[in-house]
Amino acid sequence: MPATLTAPEPATATTTTATATTIVHVVPFSHLDLFWTGTREECLSRGNYIIGHALDLLEEYPDFTFLIESVNFLDHYVRCHPADSPRIRKLATSGRLELAPLWSAIYQNLPGGETHARNTLLAKRYVKKHFGCDPDTAHFADLPGYTPQYPQIAKLSGIRNVIMSRGGPKETPLFVWQAPDGSRILSYYVVHGYPAFAMQGHWHKDYEKMSAGPTKTLLENITGNKTHPALIHWGCDLYAPDETVIRNVRRWNREQPATTPRLCFSTLHNYFNEAARAAGLPVLTGELPSAWPNVESAWPDIWPEDLACENALQTAEFLTTLVHLRRDIFPTETYPHRELEDSWRALLDAMDHNQNGQGGDRADRDKLQLKKYSRYAAERIRDNAAWQLAANIPVPDTATFPVVVFNTMSWRRTGVVYARAVVFGVPCSSDATSFFEKGLRLINDRGETVPYVQLSRHEGLSFTMEIAFHADTLPSAGYRTWYLTAGYNPIDDTSTSAITLDDEAGHADTPENSLYHQRPHYPTRPPPSSRP
Structure with a gap:
């Protein structure tokens, strides 16, 4: 990690005990890709199945938990199945269904700071309004790089914890990430990558394959460090939760020897609550450069639009606010909340970290069209507001x-x-x-x-x-x-x-x-x- 490792923080709590590290937090999730395993509509449709099935399992199995890692999929599910909103609220407020503080799984290195702020703002506003909870942990599965200012943006927007899955510090997977302004958030790097247990551990197959597979080896690796609790997040690209996983985890805990780590369904929020008690965590600062440096050059029609869209949206909001404040001149003018929020959502969906996937040219065209829609809508609002203000300049x-x-x-x-x-x-x-x-x-x-x-x-x-x-x-x-x-x-x-x-x-x-x-x-x- 291109970062500076400072002196450890003074001890403020006792080190996590060896006994605690034998209880492994297992966080079931699905990596909700847009534009990768199909077109946007195909991925959202698959997301509907995943979320619906997760709700059924959560209601049937009281020890099961599940993470919905991005809100754009949740919003689509609710618009398609509005009758399920009370189910989601009940499970979310119970703490077993974890919702995300991110609207979309966007790159960190490409966007400007305002886009990161809006990605959190829109997600938190939506979750609070519809489901009465305030998510505080960002789950970055599959993102190839991280910007050094993100801890500052995260802390200001109410995010306390971050999960990384690429390029982090293997020697110290649990660490404090510090921004240039001194803001800090607790962070965990998944050393084996986000899909390791789901793709290699065979938990969704029969128990014999799970117990005979590489699960024990992976568990030994992640539980070897006794200074902090261990974490498994079980999932992969548009994986659906499976009843077999629940039954196999229960059987594992019954039948494995006492020396084998026990698996406990959990949430990222619960994991970090326990991890925060660990003492002497290293403090890291700096950037993780993108592991996919070819993105901008390989798709020059798609990605350079991002900052232009962000600038157009910011300027549109600024000018329409000036118009709205001049009630003496524009008494009937209304602020275009809906149009601007729709434009931000379109941009964030289009900035999902995938391109050139199984969705083919149609998916990539959809990404570009979303960005163009966002930019043209913002420029229309911006220009109308500028014309109104300029028309009242005395000459x-x-x-x-x-x-x-x-x-x-x-x-x-x-x-x-x-x-x-x-x-x-x-x-x-x-x-x-x-x-x-x-x-x-x-x-x-x-x-x-x-x-x-x-x-x-x-x-x-x-x-x-x-x-x-x-x-x-x-x-x-x-x-x-x-x-x-x-x-x-x-x-x-x-x-x-x-x-x-x-x-x-x-x-x-x-x-x-x-x-x-x-x-x-x-x-x-x-x-x-x-x-x-």
């Missing part, structure tokens, strides 16, 4: 045209702004020439001239331009206005490059400026007398 006269710059961040900013501007004549749109015969000047709200670069310009019934300029002191979470008016742009005096065309005899073109010089030479044509 000195009809020959002045505002350029409104918004800052969605919570701190003041300066930087280069790329903007589009249009100039119309009065009263006819084509009369603009008479106003701007001397050119166009950009001024700020203090009347100071600001140089700008004209990137493009189209003339006809109006002047449309794309410009770039340096904006200073944009207020935090606000906006500021610049104005185009008749006048002189001081940047016109600046010589940035020149092209000198040599005479034909030299046969050389020389484009150059202070940073670039090139003189291509061409073969000299022989005189006519020497030509064949």
Whole structure:
């Protein structure tokens, strides 16, 4: 793990006893992949079967437990089977059905921080509203990498514990993960990988295969460290819980020798409650780089959309909030809660950590379409709000045209702004020439001239331009206005490059400026007398 191992924490509790380590926490789950073992619809349909069967087993066997690791599958199940909501609430509040604080199983290294925050926010809000509980443990089965800031995001959003299954520290599987700001969460790395016991242990087959298989060897490996309790999470990609597993676990506990670890159905929440009593846990900081570094380059049409979608959604929320706050101007305007939440959910579903699976091109196309839907919906909301706000910006006269710059961040900013501007004549749109015969000047709200670069310009019934300029002191979470008016742009005096065309005899073109010089030479044509 590319991390810093600091000094152990001072002992605050007694070390877990050897007797406790012989009781192994077994957490049944299903790794709820989207887009891997089929299309999105096919995976969600399989998820319906898994969740429904788990509910039946939970009601029949009082010692059984089950984890639903992502809320998007739970939401789909409830929309398809709304009559089962009371069953889910009862089992969840009892503590035997564990729900997740994650909407979707998204990558950690690719998204921005806001996407991680929304992935938790939407999941926790949904679970609290519909089932009355507040999940606190994130189960990251199969994720290939981890960002160093995640403990900070997790702690701020009410996540206390994390399960990793790839790339973690084998020597110290139970550890404290610390973010750069000092935030800490208790973490456990599944050394053998998330599907080991389900795929190798044969628990879902007959008992003889379970007892004769590699289960004992795997148990010896995970119970060898006596400083913390042992954990098995039993499941794999869209595995369904099975009654045979329950019966085999019961029989194992009855028939195995006393020296063999006992298996106890549990939840991640219960495991970490016991693990938190372990003393002297190492503190790790840093990042786990992705074990799948080819993701972005192999699917360049799918993954680069993520940050663009996140930025569009954040900006849409910011601008619509400004509109909503101006009740004096927009008294009947309503905040688009449903549209924005649907767009976030679509983005999070599309950011599930799978692509190029058994769902084929149709599944990958669905991922891309979800992202495009999310981005286009957000941009429509963003643009409508920006137009409403800009329409109420005062201008000195009809020959002045505002350029409104918004800052969605919570701190003041300066930087280069790329903007589009249009100039119309009065009263006819084509009369603009008479106003701007001397050119166009950009001024700020203090009347100071600001140089700008004209990137493009189209003339006809109006002047449309794309410009770039340096904006200073944009207020935090606000906006500021610049104005185009008749006048002189001081940047016109600046010589940035020149092209000198040599005479034909030299046969050389020389484009150059202070940073670039090139003189291509061409073969000299022989005189006519020497030509064949």
